[in-house]
Amino acid sequence: xxxxxxxxxxxxxxxxxxxxxxxxxxxxxxxxxxxxxxxxxxxxxxxxxxxxxxxxxxxxxxxxxxxxxxxxxxxxxxxxxxxxxxxxxxxxxxxxxxxxxxxxxxxxxxxxxxxxxxxxxxxxxxxxxxxxxxxxxxxxxxxxxxxxxxxxxxxxxxxxxxxxxxxxxxxxxxxxxxxxxxxxxxxx
Amino acid sequence: xxxxxxxxxxxxxxxxxxxxxxxxxxxxxxxxxxxxxxxxxxxxxxxxxxxxxxxxxxxxxxxxxxxxxxxxxxxxxxxxxxxxxxxxxxxxxxxxxxxxxxxxxxxxxxxxxxxxxxxxxxxxxxxxxxxxxx
Numbered sequence: 001x002x003x004x005x006x007x008x009x010x011x012x013x014x015x016x017x018x019x020x021x022x023x024x025x026x027x028x029x030x031x032x033x034x035x036x037x038x039x040x041x042x043x044x045x046x047x048x049x050x051x052x053x054x055x056x057x058x059x060x061x062x063x064x065x066x067x068x069x070x071x072x073x074x075x076x077x078x079x080x081x082x083x084x085x086x087x088x089x090x091x092x093x094x095x096x097x098x099x100x101x102x103x104x105x106x107x108x109x110x111x112x113x114x115x116x117x118x119x120x121x122x123x124x125x126x127x128x129x130x131x132x133x134x135x136x137x138x139x140x141x142x143x144x145x146x147x148x149x150x151x152x153x154x155x156x157x158x159x160x161x162x163x164x165x166x167x168x169x170x171x172x173x174x175x176x177x178x179x180x181x182x183x184x185x186x187x188x
Numbered sequence: 189x190x191x192x193x194x195x196x197x198x199x200x201x202x203x204x205x206x207x208x209x210x211x212x213x214x215x216x217x218x219x220x221x222x223x224x225x226x227x228x229x230x231x232x233x234x235x236x237x238x239x240x241x242x243x244x245x246x247x248x249x250x251x252x253x254x255x256x257x258x259x260x261x262x263x264x265x266x267x268x269x270x271x272x273x274x275x276x277x278x279x280x281x282x283x284x285x286x287x288x289x290x291x292x293x294x295x296x297x298x299x300x301x302x303x304x305x306x307x308x309x310x311x312x313x314x315x316x317x318x319x320x321x322x
């Protein structure tokens with residue numbers, strides 16, 4: 001087997017692991033197990049990002065998705081409850097119906113997606129490839145993703161910072177982290 | 189039919205993962221587990237975007253310093269499309285921000301209602317309305 005085939009086998013292994021974890025998340029009722037499995041899901045997705053040649057995304061997913069998200073979910077779990085109630089039969093079947101309908105719709109559209117790994121798709125021939133040819137002369141740094149993130153699409157990144165700031169303020173206000181203005185709630 | 193599926197097998201698996209996430213969002217009444225389902229759904233969408241950027245035999249879009257000093261890249265070099273990578277980098281960080289916001293709401297609901305199961309929440313709301321005499 002050559003390198004590409006070995007990588008493809010690894011991809012299949014990662015897919016099996018992702019499917020197994022997502023089904024385990026649905027079936028488990030212990031929230032601690034669910035949260036830790038979500039961290040594992042993000043980490044395996046990060047490994048797959050490496051194999052899909054998205055190195056920067058893999059680093060971010062491993063740090064933010066598998067790291068910070070898991071810590072946030074663990075904290076929320078500790079502040080709320082450890083066990084989830086089992087799903088009722090009605091909910092299970094109605095969710096299954098919605099899932100099947102949505103799944104049928106996306107699988108109907110699957111045939112219109114370009115062939116996996118082809119270079120001549122609309123998505124892969126447009127502005128993305130233009131960034132690759134322009135970065136050496138215009139920005140002159142090795143990593144094209146960084147060049148696009150910080151320079152060509154700098155406004156996107158600025159908007160992202162605003163969103164993160166707004167979320168931080170929102171969390172602080174919701175949980176009353178400053179501790180001021182906390183009213184006494186005597187006797188319900 | 190089989191040929192269509194064979195050429196797009198990776199997409200098909202990712203779509204199945206997305207549907208599993210969708211099921212988790214709808215089926216569970218526990219709000220923390222629902223946020224977990226949402227984050228699984230989200231990660232699968234990221235995978236779908238990155239999979240479209242994959243080009244067979246392509247390297248990550250990072251140049252060698254020697255090529256950079258010359259000011260041009262070799263003609264035969266194949267790189268993955270960097271644009272979806274950038275979009276998903278932004279989406280990952282925004283996703284964590286929204287997750288934090290949602291979890292803060294869940295913690296707040298737990299403080300006020302004492303439960304995070306949505307059927308119990310609607311029962312409590314229903315009883316409150318009855319007490320008020322609506």
